[in-house]
Amino acid sequence: MHWGPNTEPDTQAFVRRAIADQSSKPRTRYEFAITVKASGELIGGCGIEATRPERKEGVIFYSLNKAHWGKGYGTESARALVDFGFARLALHRIFALCDPSNIGSNHVLNKAGMTLEGRQREDFLMRGKWRDTMVYAILEREWSSTGQLLGGLSPSN
Numbered sequence: 001m002h003w004g005p006n007t008e009p010d011t012q013a014f015v016r017r018a019i020a021d022q023s024s025k026p027r028t029r030y031e032f033a034i035t036v037k038a039s040g041e042l043i044g045g046c047g048i049e050a051t052r053p054e055r056k057e058g059v060i061f062y063s064l065n066k067a068h069w070g071k072g073y074g075t076e077s078a079r080a081l082v083d084f085g086f087a088r089l090a091l092h093r094i095f096a097l098c099d100p101s102n103i104g105s106n107h108v109l110n111k112a113g114m115t116l117e118g119r120q121r122e123d124f125l126m127r128g129k130w131r132d133t134m135v136y137a138i139l140e141r142e143w144s145s146t147g148q149l150l151g152g153l154s155p156s157n
C-alpha cells in the first residue's frame, strides 16, 4: 500500500496482491493492518518490502486514516516496521521515501531513528507536476545499538 488504495478496482488489486504475497517464496513483501489495541478498530495500513533482497535492503511505507493522525500511531508503526525488518527479515538497510511537504511523515521517519540521506530532485511526477523525494534510511548496526526489541507486528501467514 503505497498511495492508496482509492478506487474499488484499486482495492481489489491491493487485496489480491497482499494475499499473493503471503505465499510467495521467498517472501519479499509484508502488508500489515494498523488497529487500535483497545478497540480493534482498523485505522490504517503499513508494510515493508525487501526491494533488493540480494543487498538485504528494504523499504517501509504506512498510511493512516486522517481521523487518527497526530496520536503517535505513525511513529509506532514505522518503529515496528524497522524492528520487523531487522529482527525478522535480517535486513542490513531499511529506507523510506517521502514528499518534502509531508511534515508528518518526515517527523515520523526521524522519530523511527532514520537519517535523512538526501533529496532526489524531481524524480516523481504527480498530477502533472514533478516532485522531489526525501530519502531516509537506517542501518542494522544503528538499530541494534539502540537496543530496540521487536515491535507488535505479527504476520499470521
Ligand SMILES: CC(C)(COP(=O)(O)OP(=O)(O)OC[C@H]1O[C@@H](n2cnc3c(N)ncnc32)[C@H](O)[C@@H]1OP(=O)(O)O)[C@@H](O)C(=O)NCCC(=O)NCCS
Binding pocket: 062, 063, 064, 065, 068, 069, 070, 071, 072, 073, 074, 075, 076, 097, 098, 099, 102, 103, 104, 105, 107, 108, 111
Ligand atoms: C504521515 C502519517 C503516517 C503521520 O502519522 P501520525 O500518526 O499522524 O504521526 P505521529 O502522530 O506519530 O507524529 C509524529 C510527529 O510528527 C508530528 N506531525 C504529524 N503530522 C504533522 C503535521 N501535519 N504537521 C506538523 N507536524 C506533524 C507530530 O506532532 C509528531 O511530533 P512530536 O512527536 O514532536 O509531537 C499520517 O499523516 C498519514 O497517514 N498520512 C497520509 C499517508 C502518508 O503520507 N504516508 C506516508 C507516505 S511517505
